[in-house]
Amino acid sequence: MITSHDNRGVPAHLSFTSSQPRSGSTPSFALAVHGIGDAVSYWRAADVTLAARPGAAPAVLPIRVETRFRYNPTFDSVYAMVPSIMMLLLMFSPAMMTALGVVREKEMGSITNLYVTPVTGLEFLLGKQLPYAAIGLINFVCLLALALFMFQVPIKGSALTLAAGAALYVVATTGFGLVISTFVTSQVAAIFAAGILTMMPAVQFSGMFTPLSSLTGSARSMGLVFPSTYFQQISLGSFTKSLGFVELSNNLLALAAIIVAYLALARLFLATQEK
Template sequence: EAFIGYLEEAEGAALKTQTAATELAPATAPATIARGPAPAPDFSLRRAWAYARREAMEIRRDPIRLAFALLGPLILMVVFGYGISFDVEHLPYAVLDRDQTPESRSYLESYAGSRNFELRPPIRDAAELEQRMRNGELKLAIEIPSDFGKDLKRGRQPEVAVWVDGSMPFRAESSRDYVQGVHLMYVAELARRALGVEINTLPVNIETRFRYNQDFKSVFAMVPGVIMLLLMLIPAMMTAVGVVREKELGSITNLYATPVTRLEFLTGKQLPYVAVAFLSFLSLVLLALWLFQVPLKGGFVPLAGGALLFVAASTGFGLLVSTFVKTQIAALFAAAVLSLMPTINFSGMLTPVSSMSAGGRLMGYGFPSAHFQKISIGAFTKALGFGELWMHYLALAGFTVGFLLLAIVLLKTQED
């Protein structure tokens, strides 16, 4: 009723304006016959607000949609935050020691003392090694040759075989680096014992220090990226379903029977989802600070400003998707697939955009996710703000306007 009242009030104001203009027109003006509804005036904030209030009431009356919009991102944040990790700790490994000498045991003790490795029961033969590596019980296997101790005493260089599970290349590469580090430390200690002096195994020492993430924890990079992913996925799905729902129920005919413009209709449908998505952003930031202990080194205002532009762009993308689908299921899947593919592969969440090919960079920066990823990572880890990231804020504003204009054009084409 409030929605209809707002529209009637706005229409009444338009009719009064039209009547006054008719009375002021010359009496000799030729009479015209009106065909169809009166042409709509310019953009009316009141009519757009009427649609926004109506959509907000529908969201409040639908507990499933409301729970999905507010609780869904929190649940997915916990799942992704703990489930997606590139940290290599407590790597399960076992040993096939064919030598069984004090020298081989001394070498293997170097691995047992590291927190990066977790020792499992020893391996008896090559067949067992293959079986345990294949079923995933072991991610690393160390094979000591039979003459390891003798060759070491004679000054030879015995070869130690290290088998690494390469099914996950990033972890496999990190595991290899850890093994090489432990091996070099053992060689240096062995030389010190033999000669009684400190021996530099390399002519130049490299001292590596990690900036912005000193503990080198993947959660500091993954949590800001997951916030970006969820703010792209959930709002786009919710907005697309909200508009297509009007088509299925037939209530979209109000757009054609009233003086409401397409801009007012789409803006009114978009505003409640922008508000809900921004509330979701606030809860995700609190979860990142409290549960995952990810510090926000930059200012909250630059991050919140970027998030507001980003959810406006993601809901605008949902409006665009809704213009070429006719069912809620199709809208749900289309919004999910079309937003997930560029967000995961080209946003910089897993691979930096700068290291991609020219086509990959074009795909990345041609979608809003890559721009908010820069803002999110910059605010959380590098204390960046408006001054350093202003181009990404402008890009998000451009995506917001561009998606909305495309949705208006496509909606008009469908009506025609």
């Protein structure tokens, strides 16, 4: 909000709002918005003042800028980082564990049991995925307890939506681990592939530091097809923005679609190796 004075000396108020509503929940982006807003406001005030009194440069501009954030008004980084770290850890750990599932069977030779039993490829993959998904949900409960009681970050939105999003997200991340596990041939390669292929998109292209709307080209495309982008919105929305199921339903649907896509890819790679 900008406070100035009209010709009668009566305070006049003017406000402008960023088109990016995440500003207060993303401190790095908020700093940029804050700096741009201040610069534009003071530049315009100086321009108007000089036009009214040519040749007289005022020592103090008749303007006062007040910055208010709709989300995270105290501008504490903990309210942005705790939900983001939850997204990061639930991406990294389940994918790493699941990536070892199928490739371990290959190294031990027990993958041949799949070819001589009536178990289908999808059943085999789900049997490898679900235990790690359950472990991922236990991790989510632990991270949620740390966020609420240690870091004192409350859930201002829907806790059920956050839990549903976490369940879908864990299944999606373990599905990504399955995709990696089906086309690599060693556990070392699976660990390295899972670490590199999960950390880079989760940190750079999920909106953790840079909003997805600011990305272009291949970076934006990678962000749109990776599950961390959608759980980042769910986590931040539930913790910081007081959002519920209706506002976050598109992100939940996107996670569900990614789960189906990852399972289909994993089954396709497994079928190719069977041949």
